[in-house]
Amino acid sequence: MSQRRYHIDKNLKGLSIRRQCKILKISRSSYYYQAKEESALNLELMRLMDEHYLKHPYKGASRMHIWLSKDKGYRVNIKRIRRLYTKVMGLQSILPSPNTSKPSKAKDRQVFAYLLRGLKIDRPNQVWATDITYIPIQGGFMYLTAIIDLYSRFVVGWSLSNSMDAYWCKELVNQAVEQYGKPEILNTDQGSQYTSNLFVDTVKSHGIQLSMDGKGRCIDNVFIERLWWSVKYEDAYIYEYKNGKELYLGLVRYFQKYNFERRHAGINQELPSKRYFSSKNAPLPFEGDLEEKYLTEMNCKSA
Numbered sequence: 001m002s003q004r005r006y007h008i009d010k011n012l013k014g015l016s017i018r019r020q021c022k023i024l025k026i027s028r029s030s031y032y033y034q035a036k037e038e039s040a041l042n043l044e045l046m047r048l049m050d051e052h053y054l055k056h057p058y059k060g061a062s063r064m065h066i067w068l069s070k071d072k073g074y075r076v077n078i079k080r081i082r083r084l085y086t087k088v089m090g091l092q093s094i095l096p097s098p099n100t101s102k103p104s105k106a107k108d109r110q111v112f113a114y115l116l117r118g119l120k121i122d123r124p125n126q127v128w129a130t131d132i133t134y135i136p137i138q139g140g141f142m143y144l145t146a147i148i149d150l151y152s153r154f155v156v157g158w159s160l161s162n163s164m165d166a167y168w169c170k171e172l173v174n175q176a177v178e179q180y181g182k183p184e185i186l187n188t189d190q191g192s193q194y195t196s197n198l199f200v201d202t203v204k205s206h207g208i209q210l211s212m213d214g215k216g217r218c219i220d221n222v223f224i225e226r227l228w229w230s231v232k233y234e235d236a237y238i239y240e241y242k243n244g245k246e247l248y249l250g251l252v253r254y255f256q257k258y259n260f261e262r263r264h265a266g267i268n269q270e271l272p273s274k275r276y277f278s279s280k281n282a283p284l285p286f287e288g289d290l291e292e293k294y295l296t297e298m299n300c301k302s303a
Contacts, residue, residue, distance in 0.1 A: 037140065038088070041076075046084055047136045048072065051237070053091055054229050060093035061085040089134045090143075090164060090191070109195045115185055115211035124151050124276045127211075128183040129221055130172070132164055132193065133228045138242045144231070144251070145169055147176050148224050149183070152276035153264050155227070155255050156180045160248055166193045170202040177206050187211040189221060230258070 004024045010017060021028050038046070049064055059067070065081040068074045085091050121127050130147040145168065146158035157176035161168045173186070186208050188194035194212070203210050213221050235254040241247040263269040 038084075042080070042084055043136070043140065045074065045076065045081070046089055046134070046141060049081075049085060049089065049091070050134055050136060050232070054232065057094045057225075060095075063093075090132060091134070109192070110197065110200045111190055111195055112210040112212045114187075114213060115209060116187060121151050124149050124154070124279045125181055125183045126151055127185045127187060128156065128176070129187040129224045130169070130194075131189060131221060131224045131228070132169070132191065133231075135160075135232070135236050135247060137244065137247050138240060140243075142244055142247060145172055146224065146227060147172060147186075148227055149180075149272075149276055150187075150223050152270075152272045152279065153223065153227075153267055154259055154272040154276035158251065158255060160244065160251070162244070164193060166196040166198040169193045170199045173199075173202055173206070177208075182206045182208055185209045185211050187213070187221060189213045227258075 004026055007024060008017065008020050008026070012020070018028060045068065048068065052064065052067065053059065061082040062078065064085055065076070065078045068076060068081065116127060119127070127150045128147050129150055130145065132143055132145045135142050135144050143161050143164050144158065145161070147156050148154070149156055156179070157172050159168065159172045159175075186203055188210070190212050193199060200210065231251070231254065235250060236247070239246075239250055241250055258272070260271060260273045263271060267275055
């Protein structure tokens, strides 16, 4: 449904919204529907859970409810926490849960083997990893997805959205491949966005192998989980952005610093950009003032 709604153009001449909805088999009521905003209490709980989860990713909704009620003093029931934690924020414990061997009921779900175990990653565009995280803003929240090159820690693409769907994720893959070329392997978790036909077919169309984290394997996607920790504690939690526009502009600057100015202990204190481009025997994409040109490029994409 969300994919079909992307194709409706309210400014399209000669074809009304009514007619477009009929062609795409979407009811007009669902097209105009606006999701109810979360209450101030829910947003407060989500912010607390987001920070707590970064330090305690082994906690599921039940243990998060215990922490909020017993340690933080919130009088909330488990149903509220479970909905916010799993459905809205998309979080889950890294530990195996009961009945994890049961297959998903989703008709188009495709799961792939984890290909990185024992693999020596020694060049850029060998392995990319992607994931989605929740970012709080004042009065609301947004979702952030990114793709990182595991060899260099260079972020080859990122995007913000107010919803999590496969179309959004596959568009980011297309943009990253267009700008930086394709990787040999793309690693994801087993989320519904990544196991859908839409996403899988997009990845395969580029000739990329898909690798997926095993259930309960907390270290399979550790590099991008570390990226989320950095984004939140080095930027989002500090500035407490008021809205989506401020968050976007703040992340433009943060990822510029992350790629071009921030040295990483995991790669011998090198800059991700230098490690990524020098290993490809290619010049850095910008000369002179990196920040100004990077910001210009990102603002053009936004426009």
